[in-house]
Amino acid sequence: MKVICLHHKDIQLEPTMIKFHNSRFGNSQYVCARCSRIREIGSGRIKVLKGTYGFINNGTKDIFFHFKYLNNSFQPFINAEVLFEVAFLEDGIEAINIREFKSGKKKIFKGLLKKDFSNNFSNNAIVNLEN
Ligand SMILES: [Zn+2]
Numbered sequence: 001m002k003v004i005c006l007h008h009k010d011i012q013l014e015p016t017m018i019k020f021h022n023s024r025f026g027n028s029q030y031v032c033a034r035c036s037r038i039r040e041i042g043s044g045r046i047k048v049l050k051g052t053y054g055f056i057n058n059g060t061k062d063i064f065f066h067f068k069y070l071n072n073s074f075q076p077f078i079n080a081e082v083l084f085e086v087a088f089l090e091d092g093i094e095a096i097n098i099r100e101f102k103s104g105k106k107k108i109f110k111g112l113l114k115k116d117f118s119n120n121f122s123n124n125a126i127v128n129l130e131n
Helices: 118-130
Strands: 020-024 028-031 040-051 052-057 062-064 082-090 091-101
Touching: 040 062, 062 082
Parallel strands: 062 091
Antiparallel strands: 020 028, 028 040, 040 052, 040 082, 052 062, 082 091
16 A cells, blocks of 8 residues: 655655554554654444444454544445544544545555644654653
């Protein structure tokens, strides 16, 4: 899968990020060689839907998501195969930038960052090292 860093629009660059790690949550982590930002991307199936939220099972964990982080006009349904990005929050993780994953198609994960969590993640990582 090709994952794009979204932080170089000002110089019209879309650098491909490098996969470097499988996270303990069962997702893949990618790093940008230009800015060192990290994105964690996962795939799985929608397992639970309730009102305005649900859970995606990625084979390791059930990951919470809110409908406001569905990409474009994707209508979620049980067993839908999805790609998503992981947002790191104070009290856990959440799936954002969720899109339907059509197997057979070349996967490029660009994502509209409705909220920029990637800076957050980098900052958290630095704080943890200092502790
Ligand atoms: Zn970058």
